Amino acid sequence: MSLTFALDPPITPALRDGILRLWTDVTNADGAVGFVPPVTADEVRPELVRHLVAMTEGRMRLVVGCEEDGTVAATTFVAYNTHRLMKHWVWLYTVMVHPSHQGKGYGRDLMAAVEDAVRGFDGIEAIRLTCRGGTGVDRFYGSCGYKEVGRVPGAIRVAEGDDRDDIMMLLPLN
Secondary structure (H helix, E strand, O other): OOOEEEEOOOOOHHHHHHHHHHHHHHHHOOOOOOOOOOOOHHHHHHHHHHHHHHHHOOOEEEEEEEOOOOOEEEEEEEEEOOOOOOOOEEEEEEEEEOHHHOOOOHHHHHHHHHHHHHHOOOOOOEEEEEEEOOOOHHHHHHHOOOEEEEEEEEEEEEEOOEEEEEEEEEEEOO
16 A cells, blocks of 8 residues: 655645644654654644644645545655745655554655655755754665765754754755
8 A cells, every 4th residue: 555645735624633643653653753752742733833834824835645544644844945045945844654654665755755746846956854863764864865964963952861963964856
């Protein structure tokens, strides 16, 4: 079974709740998506609301992958730069695949769907993301064509005595 990907689907209550469930489940499975487990949906909700507001304001877009029954299984947010000298590339935030789908190739499918979508954005020449060191996810992004372009040692503190590198990665689209 494969996922069906959509760019900027209508934000229905079911989609909103599905993204919230996904974000909570990914975090609680030790996914590096802006929180440290354990979290509840109530703790994640304000961050999701910020993303949804940014979408409404045209500053962010959504790529979502759903199962055949409509269950949200993968998602990421694509943010435009507001700085006038950096409008030729976008940020990728909160790249997530549900833990029950790890190892099925859905992460690679999501990254390909994002690349395809962003190639259709006028004037965008690259995709940039950051990831938490010590998780191995930088190797995954590397296998999807992203190159490490910078690293800030110890920039992410997940717990006292557990500082991780902030790894910056870039995918040129030309």
